[in-house]
């Protein structure tokens with residue numbers, strides 16, 4: 001019984017640490033969270049982070065963001081519905097709010113159909129654009 005209790009306590013500790021790290025980062029994959037949290041909890045395993053984020057997401061304590069460059073799950077600390085700017089080069093993700101502003105225009109341009117979900121605007125972030133200019 002004691003081992004069950006301490007296991008739960010450990011899970012709770014990791015869950016709140018993950019939530020805290022995600023809040024600072026805004027968006028993060030399991031791997032990014034693992035690297036971040038290992039600085040405090042060197043014993044932390046990838047599986048534990050995986051389970052914790054899956055549990056937090058299913059409870060609605062964290063949200064799921066557009067996936068990372070390598071296709072892995074990325075989580076979002078912002079629980080409000082929002083749109084994203086995604087850099088097609090470095091896959092930087094930024095929270096934006098365009099749907100609410102553009103909804104009337106969008107609706108009109110798609111013959112009064114409804115836009116479902118939130119928008120992902122792809123482009124080149126300012127630092128990638130700068131890097132591209134210096135190469136040329």
Ligand SMILES: [Zn+2]
Pocket residue numbers: 087088089090091092124125126127128129
């Ligand atoms: Zn970029």
Ligand SMILES: [Zn+2]
Pocket residue numbers: 027065076077078082083084094095
């Ligand atoms: Zn977001």
